[in-house]
């Protein structure tokens with residue numbers, strides 16, 4: 001297959017980039033910017049996230065008890081509770097209720113009813129169903145699936161929607177502006193609400209103690225739908241239960257800020273049905289929309305299980321049930337911003353957390369369709385108002401998909417060649433990337449021949465066909481002399497004192513052990529050791545110049561590569577080996593300095609899943625990103641003059657930090673150090689380079705990766721086009737190499753006393 005013949009996945013992504021990208025980007029970027037503003041301005045936002053997390057953990061733990069409590073309270077209020085096992089059960093119940101009361105249903109926005117395909121079930125039974133949320137109404141008219149948890153039609157521009165409405169409703173005057181479209185929908189749907197027999201809502205939260213339904217909406221139709229028709233049916237997943245109003249408050253503060261960046265939701269309706277109070281029409285406040293005090297008012301709460309009980313019992317998927325469906329994980333995701341939920345989503349749910357939901361309610365096959373679009377960059381982790389580890393859920397599901405795969409025709413070729421812990425049947429490309437350490441060792445030992453061979457036409461074609469590596473991407477070039485080779489040749493740890501004295505005598509910068517103020521190891525990560533040893537050499541010289549005695553021990557790769565492919569068992573085994581190799585250095589009081597931010601993220605975050613708590617804590621607390629460590633040394637009296645600052649004619653620095661580095665809070669240190677040395681630094685506004693480890697190398701995703709990188713290319717190639725480009729992560733460096741016509745460097749290389 002040539003690059004002119006895209007895979008189905010690549011073709012689908014290319015189509016969405018051409019058709020939906022602009023609207024999705026504009027809307028999600030807006031939500032994202034507003035979320036940053038709203039969360040920064042709210043004092044105590046982080047504490048609130050922690051509190052919300054505690055409440056959800058407790059509520060899911062107590063779920064069976066809360067179901068019984070809400071049953072009692074709703075029944076005491078005069079309503080009915082039905083716990084539906086699955087979609088068919090829920091649909092059958094709602095259909096029976098509707099049949100008893102009429103044949104017209106109005107609905108407010110509800111992802112849970114999307115999950116069970118309630119509209120389709122009711123329509124098949126001859127019921128007219130009208131969505132009253134504007135976004136849901138648009139996708140209903142267009143007969144397409146929602147593309148976002150909060151903004152179902154955000155993939156459409158207002159011009160698109162005008163064309164759709166004019167075509168479908170043929171108004172006397174063509175609709176053009178957003179205001180005209182909204183007014184048209186409000187009038188059209190207002191009539192449907194008044195005439196409807198049954199109103200169906202979802203529920204953002206259900207308060208067990210009082211039987212109160214909480215609806216968070218932007219247009220206010222949710223309240224009208226619930227209170228105008230005589231019969232109200234609320235369909236909610238069992239995970240929506242909170243004990244009481246006491247526990248609701250953090251969520252009312254968080255949900256709109258996380259979702260759209262609004263300080264307060266437009267409408268927060270708390271209903272304790274059956275309601276006998278009238279719903280007012282604000283255009284005609286003297287005439288209630290509903291029949292005031294009707295004795296026929298009915299309320300049915302349908303609590304949907306549909307796999308949630310199993311999710312609750314699954315230690316890895318359980319966290320998904322804490323989700324409040326704000327969509328922040330989607331908005332913060334660089335890939336989602338380009339293609340939206342019509343690629344990054346399953347049957348119902350979209351964005352990062354969709355993998356957990358779809359795996360739980362639909363099954364692994366559905367989740368497998370889009371799970372690879374999560375690159376594990378972790379930006380969504382800080383965005384989530386309930387602190388869900390979304391990348392970990394994606395990794396676990398990827399692992400389960402890998403393990404469920406059938407053996408392939410090439411499996412016998414790789415069995416035994418790849419030192420991983422995975423079963424046969426895995427996608428060969430994933431297996432290759434997950435075992436990149438093996439390829440790197442071989443490639444380095446045989447460089448430069450290996451580099452030449454890898455780029456030879458037939459080999460590249462084979463790599464594309466068998467491993468899915470896109471032929472348009474430059475491959476990493478292996479170095480014959482590894483970072484560790486260099487360190488050993490230079491004298492290694494054992495000879496460093498002697499060599500250091502000699503070098504000092506000659507005016508060099510090496511520090512002998514007895515004169516060093518700290519001891520550290522520079523971790524020889526996979527890419528620094530075999531592909532970019534220059535940044536490792538620079539890190540050693542920088543630390544030595546600041547009075548740190550440095551060692552570069554033989555430590556295995558961190559497991560980041562296999563983990564990114566969902567090879568959890570392999571990553572777990574690597575974590576134990578890494579800790580085993582580092583333990584003696586930690587015992588000796590040495591700090592662990594890490595050049596590659598994604599490996600630092602392994603030590604600080606992901607190893608929590610693999611190592612005993614005490615081991616993880618020791619490693620996490622004693623590991624530092626390279627320039628973060630330099631920052632600490634300078635703050636504690638280190639002499640910045642021993643490092644290399646800007647020349648008189650320095651063009652300035654354009655700096656792009658790494659996603660994982662930002663999540664860890666280890667990015668600001670680089671700017672601070674560069675500022676302190678006198679560099680004129682601009683930070684990239686683009687948050688993601690688009691490469692994300694192996695993601696940008698994959699044929700299915702090459703175009704998406706380049707589309708994500710466009711903003712960074714525009715910034716660093718345009719207005720900052722004369723600046724020196726600096727980036728911390730291997731992926732970012734590789735991507736910038738491909739996007740720009742000048743070579744990027746790691747920031748520690750800029751500080752290198754040996755830089756000329």
Ligand code: SF4
Nearest residue numbers: 323324326327329384
């Ligand atoms: S996982 Fe978190 S960020 Fe994503 S939709 Fe759920 S609550 Fe919002």
